[in-house]
Amino acid sequence: MDGVIDLKLWQMVSAYIFVVILLFIVKARGISREKEILISSIRMTIQLILTGYILIYLFNNSNPLYTIIVIAIMEIFAIYNIFKRSKTKLSKSLKRIIAISMIFGTLSSLIYFLLVVVNISPWYDPRYFIPIAGMLIGNSMTGISLGVTRLVDGMTSQRYLVESALMLGASPKIAVKEIVDNAFDSAILPTINSMVGMGIVFLPGMMTGQILSGTSPVTAIEYQITIMLGILGSVALTVILFVQLGYKTFFNDESQLIISDR
Incomplete structure (x- = not known):
């Protein structure tokens, strides 16, 4: 490969035609997303x-x-985004578990x-630390x-099933096992897919970027494999920490369900 193709300003601007196409589609379909598309x-x-x-400064x-x-x-930004994405109000204890799981995991x-x-x-x-940290986080x-x-x-949704299990003598851990397992499975499924x-089906962004920059495809593949395994491990660790600690915030010290108090 002779070298990296240096994109000129007009070439970058020309790529925004795809934004215009999307705006045209949502406008024609009557979907009120124009403002969000433009802002994003x-x-x-x-x-x-x-x-x-900033990266140029940090690298130098x-x-x-x-x-x-x-x-x-x-x-901090990742934890804030998790709080913001939640469609339900999160308790302070659950927010604390989310933060702990993210940071430690x-x-x-x-x-x-x-x-x-x-x-x-x-x-x-920083040339390695920051990009890899960004992918894992x-x-x-x-x-x-x-x-x-x-x-x-x-x-x-399964509150009454959990309460029934508790009344039959099950511990909170046993009563919510299926819920916890389903939450963990749903969280790691996108990474597995x-x-x-x-x-x-596709070439990941990191690998594509390395190849475009002139790196050998074999070297790019080696890095991509290790990165994906690192991502898998990070997601698995953070999520298992969250679900194993998070379900406890739904119970009081007497192992009673406190969803109504949230």
């Missing part, structure tokens, strides 16, 4: 441009403090991945968001 397109553009300049001024600050911002997976699997040096190298955020929805919906179609 503008936000995406501004955020990515700012991110590009490698510092552990900068890396830690960026990761902290990512975690993603950071432990990230540290293991970078220090053991990739073995970067120094450990805070982003996918874990989606996983927990799905887990929250299924857990809350399950505890609400993406792995099934990867390489045949």
